Structure formats: C-alpha cells, structure tokens
Amino acid sequence: MTARLAVDIGGTFTDLALERDGERWTAKVLTTPAAPERGVLEGVRVVLARAGLAPGDVALLIHGTTLATNAIIERKGARTALLTTEGFRDVLALGNESRYDQYDLNIDLPQPLVPRRWRVTVPERLDNEGRVLLPLDEAAVRRQVEFLRAEGIEALAIGFLHAFVNPVHEQRAAAILREMWPDLPVSLSSEVSPEMREWERFSTTAANAYVQPRMASYLHRLEVGLREAGLTCPLFLMLSGGGLTTLETAARFPIRLVESGPAGGAIFSAHVARQRGWGEVLSFDMGGTTAKVCLIDGFTPQASRSFEVARVGRFRKGSGLPLRIPVIEMVEIGAGGGSLAHLDAMGRIQVGPESAGADPGPACYGRGGTHPAVTDANLLLGRYDPDRFAGGALKLHTGPARAALAADVGDRLGLSPEMAALGVVEMVDENMANAARVHAIESGKGYGGRAIIAFGGGGPVHGCRVAEKIGVDRLLVPSGAGVGSAIGFLRAPVAYEVVKSLYQRFGSFDLGAVNALLGAMSAEASRVVAEGAFGAATVEHRLAFMRYVGQGHEIAVALPARALAEADVPAIRAAYDAEYTRFYDRPVPGSDVEILAFAVTVSTPVDAIEPVAAVTAAPAPPPLRTQSVRDTATGEVTDWAIYDRAAMPAGCSVRGPCIVAEAETSTLVGPGWRAAVDGLGYLELTREKA
Template sequence: EGFRDSVEMGYEHRFDQYDVNIDKPRPLVPRFLRLPVVERCNARGDVLLKLDEESVRDLISILRENQIESVAIVLLHAYANPDHERRIRDILSAVLPDLWISLSSEVCPEIREYERMSTASANAYVQPLMASYLTDLDSKLRTEGAVCPLFLMTSGGGLTTVQTARAHPIRLMESGPAGGAILAGHIALECGLDKVLSYDMGGTTAKICLIDEGKPQTSRTFEVDRQYRFTKGSGLPLRIPVIEMVEIGAGGGSIAKIDNLNRIQVGPESAGSEPGPACYDQGGEDATVTDADVALGRIAPEGFAGGSMNLSPELSVGALERAIGQKLNLDGPLAAFAVSEMVEENMSNAARVHAVEQGKELAARTLIAFGGAAPLHACRMAEKLNMDRVIIPQGAGVGSAIGFLAAPVSYEVVRSRYTKLEEFEPAALSRMFAEMHIEAFDIVSAGAPGAELDERRIAYMRYIGQGHEIVVDVPVRDLKEADGAGLKAAFDKAYEDLFGRVIPSMQVEILTWALSISTVQPPTDLREEVARGPIAPTVGKQELFDADRTDFVAAPVYQRNDLDPGMTLDGPALIMEAQTTTVVTDHFTAMINGVGHIELRRKQGDSA
C-alpha cells in the first residue's frame, strides 16, 4: 500500500532540464491496474504488518473483469523478504491457474523500488507472448527431429535454457547486439589484442562497446521506450545483467533530412526494409544512409544482398538532392558525403564521450567492425578516432549470430543486502553467497550438465550518500574478517582509476551483491602470423568518392572469397562479400590475417 505511483513518479530529476513540455515515459501498467495490498516489511526484511490475505482475494474479481493474463507482484521491500510476494502468488494461482505471475523478488531482487517495479512489470508484459513463442519453437524443433538443447542469448552475453527464458524473458532484451560484443571479445583474444572497440552497425542503429582482455564491459541498467530515443533517462529503466553499449541512431536505413536549424539530421527514423532506401526502387522516397553509400560508390549497384537485388543509384542521387542538396546548395556527391560525414562523426563523438565517461582512451585500441553497414564506415571512423588498426571479421554481416556460437551458458543472481564496510559480517554474507551459488548452479548445470564452470562474485560499492556504485570483485570462497579491508583496498583502487582520487574520510557501503556462474570456454588459439603474400586479384574497378580529394577515384574491387591469408591490397579499394562491403580508404592497407579476418592498418607515415 501507498507506493503504487512510484513507477509513474520515477526519478526526482528531469532528463531535459529546460523542456517545459517534457514527455515522460508512460508506465506499462495503468494506474487503475496498479492494485495495492495490505502488508509491510522494513528494509531489513522484518515483518511490520502481516499480509492481509483477504485484501489479496479482493483483487481477484478485478483481474477477471479486466481479463488480465499476466501479473507483476511488487512489494516495497521484497528484496529483503520475499515471503509475502510468494504467498500472494500462491493465493492467485490457486484461483487463477492460467495467470502468468512475475515476482519482483525473483526478476529483480534489488533495492530501489522504481527500477524493480519497472523491471517486474516489463517481465510480466512480455511473458505470455514470449513463453508461448518459445514453447512453440521448442516443440516444432523437436517435431522436425532436433535432439540438441535449445539455448537463447541473454542481454548479459550468456546463453540460457528455454525454461529460464520463459520465466525471465526480460533478460533477452538486447540479446542480439550482445552476441556481437561476444564475437568482438572472441576476436580480440584470437588476435592477441588487449583493448578493442567493437562497432556494430546494421539497418537502424549502430552500437559501440569497450572490450578489455576479451571481456565486454557490463552493467545492470538499461532503458526501453525512450521518449527521446538517445537521451539517457527518458525511458523506462530495467535492472538486468546487460553488456554496456552506446547506441547511436545511425543505420543503413536511417533517414537524412534538414532540421529547423538548417542542419543535417540523420535518424532516428528509419525507412526499414519496406519501402526501404530510395535505391531499392520499392516506392521509398526518403534519403537514407544506404542511399549516401550508393551515391558515393561504396556499394556496387549490381548483386546487392548476395545477388538478390539490384540497386538504382539514380534514385539515391535524386533523393539526396531533394532532401539535402537543394536545401544546402550541395550537388549530389557532396550531399551524400555530408550525410556520411554526419553519421561517422556522430558515431565517433559517441565513442569519445563513452570512453571519457569510463576513464579509458581510444587511440591505442583496435576497432572491430561488423554488421551489414559497419565495414562501409569503419576506416573513416578509425581516422576520426585516431585509431591505426581495424579488423573486419569473417561473416561480418551476420557477426552477432556468429557471436552466439562463442557465448557460454551462464546465469547471474543478484541480492540487495545493505552493508556498511565497517560492519562487515563475513559469516552472514557467506551464507547468502552459498544460497546464490545453488540458484545459479542449478540453472547453468541444467543447460550444461557436467561442464566445467567458472564463478565470479562482485559487490556494488560506493561512498555513503552517493547515488551510483562501482563494481568490486569478491573472493570466491567463504569470507573472513580480513576481507573487509581487502574490499576497501579494491574499492579505493577502482575509484581512483575512474575518478583520479579517493576520499579518505568517507565511509564505504555496499548495496548489492552478485554471483555469476558460466561454463568455461575452451581456450582461444592465437592466430598464426602469416607473411605478407601476393597482391590480391581484382575483379574490376568502381568509381569511389575519396574524402580527401572530395572527388571520385577509380578504385579496384575485390571479392572477399578470392582473398587468401597473407594477401594484401592498398586503399582506396572495395572488398565485396554477400552481406556487406569493406571500404578501404586511401589511408589504410588491408591484409588477410591467419584466421581469415581483414586487418586494416594505417599506412606507414600516415597520421590522422
């Protein structure tokens, strides 16, 4: 009782301070269906007011009248004591056996009721549809004779079983891009690279992710249904394990136009696949990023998408002239170049800001580009970020799907248990971790029985009074008194790495603890170095717009299938394959490395 409006009130701050007509995200559950019950526990889990079971039964008629299929049960301090939520589930299930029920203490057992309510509501929102779909998919695969287990990728970069996905479908959010980050991490290990930046650009968005020592950065916060698509805080928060990526509204189908300030704006609107870019000749009239790439000669009109369709460059040029050229007095090629530059600068700037926020540098990193559109823009993006090396993996156009094959079976369990470091209780925390281990182990071992497993434990720590936590590793064993000092030292180091200082007089607190178990992946073999071989054979030439000359040059065209390890070629050039094309600018040389990836290196003596 008394906090059903928390999900509508949200945070106390505004995501756009100066917009008096701000549009806040609407809760998934309308107010008349946010139904209170009588009970109360405190933040330690002590029962202050016993659950009034009649107040629960009184709600059953409302659920029936509104034909409710799925319910999220969210009590104020259920993360500390889930008994009342479980009892409510039992009461409802006894009368409404077909009702889907999500408990916040299972979906998101963490402090902060707004995020927990939002996450549990989202899980309940998608569960009936997702559970039905997954059950049907699993059944049809069995009917077709498939005997192998079915796994699904989660947002945190691990695989999970159908049963777990049915219970927690919200963990599948952003699972596709997570596969791409896993692929980039695998390639980093394969090529002996400590620090990389993954760059995934498809039809509607581009995503970047910082990866160190083969491990993508992770987070526990994510937003959906943003009112201002790329403005942090304008969406509904979800607290789930997620690979941390920055999204930019720039994909092949993103629409380019002139805004009210006479500036080129690309996205977030997309032409999609139907009608698609103007060059598809399917009725689309908007100028898109793909149209700019076609007009600049980066995409060959013949044999697009593996030979399934031919493009119409004249339609691209016409759309760009109408949308951009005539309004800014730019001819066809310059209008297309302006759109491309805007896209690449937006992506580069987002990468710079993200790196600064994480206390990391980009120049020494290698850019790993995949997705249907990323190889078209990777060299220009590397030039803008002062990066000297780019890798385009095999099967770049379907990189995220390939990444699924390299992902471990894993599961993460989270518990909120407020602890001041000066009141560190190793015995109680060890018991909590033992319970968390059993939960995670049961789920992972069901998907990978007998597999070798790896366990990680972390604490979300902060100075008392701060609003955000940082991650600190916890020893994977029973804790001891001395571990309190060890956690403090680890926190100080992590804090100083991020912010350049520590605050010696401030006490430290821990809000949340997490434990993850995953299958141990086989060691990644380092690629064999190959000697620079012969010059690659060309299959023709194409007029390609050169950014430095602001004019077209005759660039050789190569088929990727014709390129063997060791073969080299100099830019400007195009390397074509079924799902994408790699544009090699004049500043780079390309070589096929020992595992078949394209390695682009800045030419000797060249500087950004």
C-alpha cells in the first residue's frame, strides 16, 4: 500500500502525519511565517526520513492551514475593491444594523475589509426573481475599472443585488474586467456565496477576494516546491466544512479554507469517538496559537452555514465579519502555548489573544522572545522537560522564561516567577473552560455524561484541569495527539457542498424548478469530488433551509437524494413541522412555510471502524524519573513520576499525579486521576471518586 501524508500549518508549529500499511510516523517543526511552504518542505523531509520512505512513495498529500484566517485577522490581505449595485455602496459597513452590545455607547464594530473609497458602484438592477429591471451600464463598469487600476487594486469582489438568483450582470462585468485587466483576481458573489442576504454574501465575497492572491500564490509555491522535492502525488486541501477538495478549487475559493486546520481536529475527534463508541464528546484542541472546542454528537461534529472571523469582542456573536460558508461549528480563542501573558489596566493577569508565534516564539525558545507565553509558564511549573520538548527537537531555556514572567507579571504583583506562572496557567485554563461553557450553552447542551478528547501540543497538558472546571470526569488522549489535526486530514472524506438560494413556498411549490436546481447542484458537487475520489463510490446528502413565513431564521430539513415527486412535498412539510417542534416544543398551525436555500453535499463514504480490542490488566512500566511539578489547583510542589508512553502496554494503568511523556506532547495526570491504556493504545483518564 502506498503512503498518505497530511500537513497542518499552525501559528507556531507545522504538524505532519504519514501513514502506510497501518503504520504511522509523525513530525512537528516550527512554522516559517514569512514563507510557510519552507516549513512544510522541511517537515516533509523529516517525516519521510523517519519512515525510511522516498518522495515517490507518497500517493496522496492532504493539507490544511490557517493562513487565510490569519490574513483576515491581521489585515494582511490584498488591496481589495468591491464593485456593487448603485445605491448599495455601504452594505459592508451597515451590516444588518444589529449591535452585539446594545448598551455600549462606545461599541467597537468590525471594520470592513474594503475601505469606502474602493467600494464603487455601477447602474444595474435585477428584481428578486432575477428579472432585469435596469440593464448593466457597461460604460460605467469600464470607468470604474480604470479608477481601480489607478488606485493599485490587487483583487476585486463583484456583488450585485439579487445576483444569487441570476448571475448575468456579475458575469458580464467580470468579462469586461478580464478583457481590460486580465491579471486581476476576481471573485463573484454568485459563485462564492450564491445565497440571499446581501451583507453576508458581499462580506464573504470580499473576504474571498481579500485572501485569494496570497493563498493562490502560496499554494502555487507549495506545489512547485513539492514537485521539485520529488512528490508527484495529487494535493488536496482540507475545507472548513470537514471535506477535501482539489488545489484548483481551493485557490479559486480560499475563503472555504479559513477553518481548515481546526476542522481536521474535529474530524479526528469524531473518528476517535466512533472507535470508542462514545456518542457525546467535547473535542479539545490546544495548539501553539489557539485553543478550539467543538461538540460532537452521534459521532458527527456540529456544522453550520455561517461563521464569524476576526471578532472584536471575545465570545460575542455579531462582533466579527460574517462568512457564509459550510463550516464545522466550534469556539476558537487565543489560548495556545504561544499566547502572551500580561497585566491589564486593573492589574489582572490576562492571556492572549496575542501570540508569540513561531518567530520569535515564547521566551524559553531562546529565539529572541522577551514576553512570557503559556509555554514559559508551563516550563516554570515543571510540566516540561527542557531537554525533551517536541521530542528533543527544541531545547527550552528556563532563565529567559523566568525573567519574562518576572518582568511582565510577577514583579508588579509581588509574586515569584513560579507563582506568576501558576496564575498564568490557571487563567488560560479558565479561559478555555469558559469557552467550553459558552459553546455548550449556545448549543442548548451540557456536559453531563460527556468525555473530552484532548489533542494538539497543549490539549493533553491542560486537559485534566479544564475537565475539572467544566465538570467532566473522563478524558481521552489518542495516540498521535500532538499532531491530531493532521491525522484528522487522513480520516476526512473527499467532499464538496454547494449551496444556492431558490425561494419557494409550500403553498405554491414549483417541483420542476426545485428538481432542476438540485440536479445542477448535484452535478457541480459531483464534478469536484470526482477529481479526488479516484473512482470510489460517493454518497449524497440534500438539505432545505426552511422557516415559517415571517420568521427571521431557518431550520435545516433533510431531503431525499433523488428527484422529488409530488408525494414528497407534503412529507417534507411534515418533516419541517416535526423538526421545528423538536427545537421549540410545538409547531405554528395555519402558517405557510418558505424555503430560502438548498444544500447538496457529495462525498466519499466514511471508512468503517474496527471495534476496540478487549484488554487484560498489565503491569505498568517503572517511571523514567521524577520531576518537581507545581499543582495549579493547590499550588503545592511535589515530585511527579514521568512515564514513557511508548513503553506502556495495553491494559496498564498509572495513578496521578504523574506525567506520561511522548514526542509531540505530554499528558498530565492530575491528583485524583488515573490513566489507563486501552486496546487502541489511547490513554483514558478517569477522575476517581472521593
């Protein structure tokens, strides 16, 4: 069997996972922010050397990255303009006029990616059914193109009113632009996000244009570098919704990659949950820059069709830029190993969202960083062995970490560097626990009976304490947890979702129009998937997004994956009433239902799962050594045993407090916890009852 390779670029580390014939090799190298492809190529070299494989042995490479997200958050995208319908220049700034905090008189709202000077209009108008009310003024388009060229614009978004119904004017404007300026990247709202609600549609299209030049350039450089290194295999990109797509599609719609790395982590957790038969879990992924939490029910991560990026208010819905893309729903906060600690104006310890990243990194990296990060705090608490961090690839320096914590936190509070470190770690753990609480509350769920699946470089380090804070008594650390998102890429299906708007009411349902639309959407999704399915069978899922007439939000209802018949129409209406009742206890009698949009997803099937092998009790190996560790719950310093995870056989167990060390991460087993190795080699931590 040929090998499959996955690469995940994070803000601090680039993670790699290589699988062949049931064996797995992993690597973790520092990300190279100035040219991310360099870190990828170095990681590929390292992991192939560990496996003893040649580049030609790799049959498939799957890649995920947060580069698109970072470009939006850091405002480092292209100089982007928006061409829109006359009279709608300020849609991006007006939004839907809602305020995420209605009582804040000095509210800070997210600024559009396109400044007003570069939001230009032309006369044209379609009605809500796509009929032409005012033809496109082509001369005005040409004048605006000349203006934008003089302004040095690097990318253009075109968003006209009601273009999601009829794209003719957007397509003609794009044709004129390509004739006059063939090298300019252009994004059409009718292709990027063909759904109603112009603010979300324009915002998504502008964001796509904003990151497209940078992402397309990066993907091209990566492809060239991989080919020069001898990898001739197909290259696929992880989508935010949990599927894989081709490099060409990713370069055209890079906005669909904004959560590709975290999506891999959620897929990884869902796969592990299926292996263990755990129907309800919390995915907890803590990396170098951020921490992500995601609820998984029925072995499937929560999904959404909308997402906010670059929120100006932490945990505040409505404080970010809206994106209408298929996405795995999760909460992401600036709480990673590189997140910087500081004191606010009131003298309180704060952690993140600023990060030391990979360059210069935390102070303990010895690469020039002078401000304390979470990794510095963990080092001073005794949680890391400075000579064995990241498998020994990166030596940590205690002196700079102690100096940074004293200067930025300890001295002002009258605390020793070690006690300042305790405050920093306790604060970051509380931030992550609070994010998990908010996520559950917003989803109408709780943590009773749930387990946590912890991974990423920091997830197993902080998992026990976060579990204690949210009331969870069971924690699982899979093998390869330090590169969990990359492993998740290898578990993801080749999939693509197409969403389009077609307004319908059940009182006047146009069966022919709906079937024609769904058929075209199915064909479009199937074409994309066929490029990477290698002849494998595919499955199709269809949804309709419905609401009672007059309501403001929709509910998704499953449709048969075939042409609809007349008998299906009342059955779909009944299914909506049942789904609405599940959400809100009772339907609304006598009210008609309207459909705003349809979604079609085509994917390769999910691999079958082998049951977990039963294990018999086995003795635990002796600890490698002991290490002085300060417990964050009590502040006490005691000697903790250090175990080598690779030496722990299935069926053995150890009692906390102790640390189970491996190359990419360490699992902290706190006081009152016990860790056992299951038949898959996973560490299952359970809290012992007092």
